[in-house]
Amino acid sequence: MPAVSRVLVVGGGAAGLVAATTLRKRGVEVDIVEINDHLRPLGSGLTMMGPTLRALHTADEEALAACIAQGAGHDRMIFGDAEGNVLEDLTLPKAAGADLPAGFGIMRPLFWGLLAETAERHGASIELATTVEEITQHDDSVEVLLTNGDRRRYELVVGADGLHSKVRALVFPDAPEPYYSGQTVWRAVVPLPPEGIDYVSMYYGPRLKAGLNPVSDSQAYVFCVENALRRPRPPQEQWPELIQEALSDFSGLIGWARQQMTDPELIDCHPPQILLLDDPWYRGRVLLIGDAAHSTTPHLAMGAGIAIEDAVVLGEVIESEPTLEQALKRFMERRYERARLVVRNSEQLGDWEQDPTVPASEHARLTDESMAALAQPI
Ligand SMILES: Cc1cc2nc3c(=O)[nH]c(=O)nc-3n(C[C@H](O)[C@H](O)[C@H](O)COP(=O)(O)OP(=O)(O)OC[C@H]3O[C@@H](n4cnc5c(N)ncnc54)[C@H](O)[C@@H]3O)c2cc1C
Numbered sequence: 001m002p003a004v005s006r007v008l009v010v011g012g013g014a015a016g017l018v019a020a021t022t023l024r025k026r027g028v029e030v031d032i033v034e035i036n037d038h039l040r041p042l043g044s045g046l047t048m049m050g051p052t053l054r055a056l057h058t059a060d061e062e063a064l065a066a067c068i069a070q071g072a073g074h075d076r077m078i079f080g081d082a083e084g085n086v087l088e089d090l091t092l093p094k095a096a097g098a099d100l101p102a103g104f105g106i107m108r109p110l111f112w113g114l115l116a117e118t119a120e121r122h123g124a125s126i127e128l129a130t131t132v133e134e135i136t137q138h139d140d141s142v143e144v145l146l147t148n149g150d151r152r153r154y155e156l157v158v159g160a161d162g163l164h165s166k167v168r169a170l171v172f173p174d175a176p177e178p179y180y181s182g183q184t185v186w187r188a189v190v191p192l193p194p195e196g197i198d199y200v201s202m203y204y205g206p207r208l209k210a211g212l213n214p215v216s217d218s219q220a221y222v223f224c225v226e227n228a229l230r231r232p233r234p235p236q237e238q239w240p241e242l243i244q245e246a247l248s249d250f251s252g253l254i255g256w257a258r259q260q261m262t263d264p265e266l267i268d269c270h271p272p273q274i275l276l277l278d279d280p281w282y283r284g285r286v287l288l289i290g291d292a293a294h295s296t297t298p299h300l301a302m303g304a305g306i307a308i309e310d311a312v313v314l315g316e317v318i319e320s321e322p323t324l325e326q327a328l329k330r331f332m333e334r335r336y337e338r339a340r341l342v343v344r345n346s347e348q349l350g351d352w353e354q355d356p357t358v359p360a361s362e363h364a365r366l367t368d369e370s371m372a373a374l375a376q377p378i
Helices: 014-024 050-059 061-070 108-121 166-171 236-246 252-258 303-320 324-353 360-374
Strands: 006-010 029-033 045-048 072-074 076-081 086-091 103-107 125-127 132-137 142-146 151-154 156-159 184-191 199-204 209-214 219-226 267-270 273-276 286-288
Touching: 006 014, 006 151, 014 029, 014 050, 014 108, 014 303, 045 050, 045 108, 045 219, 045 303, 050 061, 050 103, 050 303, 061 103, 061 108, 072 209, 103 108, 103 219, 108 125, 132 166, 142 156, 156 166, 166 286, 184 236, 199 252, 209 252, 219 236, 219 252, 236 267, 273 324, 303 324, 324 360
Parallel strands: 006 029, 006 156, 029 125, 076 199, 156 286
Antiparallel strands: 045 103, 072 103, 076 086, 132 142, 142 151, 184 219, 184 267, 199 209, 209 219
């Protein structure tokens, strides 16, 4: 018997949709409320590392297969210089099994759509353009007032409503505010290069590093992290010029891709914010997961990964533990240290990028150590 039988998930992003799937698979009734009137967020590509594939595989094998089929799998990572010369060609470990790729890239709207289809296939209900207005805790239930006027009771409310979580504001009013990392992340969707690529890549220039990752059989995205906080964000019509300038030291593959970056609609300018809530991420019958509890910079490409892992572990502890209190305690034992590692080590890598005295070997050491720790079972 699962520790709860009726759950409200607030937020239809990666964390909320996968949590709905893992809970439904254990027979728990799940409603999702999503503030937007659609589940197709804007945005460019996402890259999923081995631990993320493994978590998705545990959540739903069919969903992972669809993501790989509609995205682009990869088994290798190339490191190169600003001219595009390959300095190292790494075969990546296959964390999710020998018959699956080591990682994959996919366009964000497509990924969210596939996760939503999966949650619905397992019987979760998704109510769009709806959110929570009030949350009142009782000993045996939690009462919510929704913006559509409904007043309902659940045994657990999961706040999976992202960085600016309303659930966090309602239930954790003393939580710290997210803060800017000092850098700006640029992403641009480009056609897959004519020669085709089946690897993810990172090229080191004199001012910044940039990578190109495939996300489908016809598209890739280029990313770079600029050591400047573009806040407020510059007007979107300036984005092609600004990203092209940031990448002007590169020739080779990135140089080719730079010439494709002419449409501001295909470019994303994002100054990431950092947040790590202290343990525990629950109060009474309300739990925060995903970016609502921990938001990271992209240096380890694991933000969605740890959000999805939260969702997988939530399903497991709700099944394995006899009471909700024990389930939430066990959840924190399994989740806090991994999330802390991703948030703090990503932040450290970003800080080092802004300090030219830190040698590249230090970046490589911390990245390798982090990836080795994240390869451990969750
Ligand atoms: C530019 C960029 C690139 C990234 N690249 C990667 C990558 O390559 N790999 C990776 O692993 N991670 C990446 N990340 C991080 C990743 O996107 C996040 O960590 C992940 O989306 C977190 O999932 P989530 O479900 O917790 O939150 P979100 O994805 O933010 O989802 C929250 C959901 O809740 C909804 N919501 C918000 N407020 C409310 C409310 N009050 N009521 C109801 N619903 C609400 C939102 O509309 C949204 O649907 C990237 C992030 C950014 C910004």
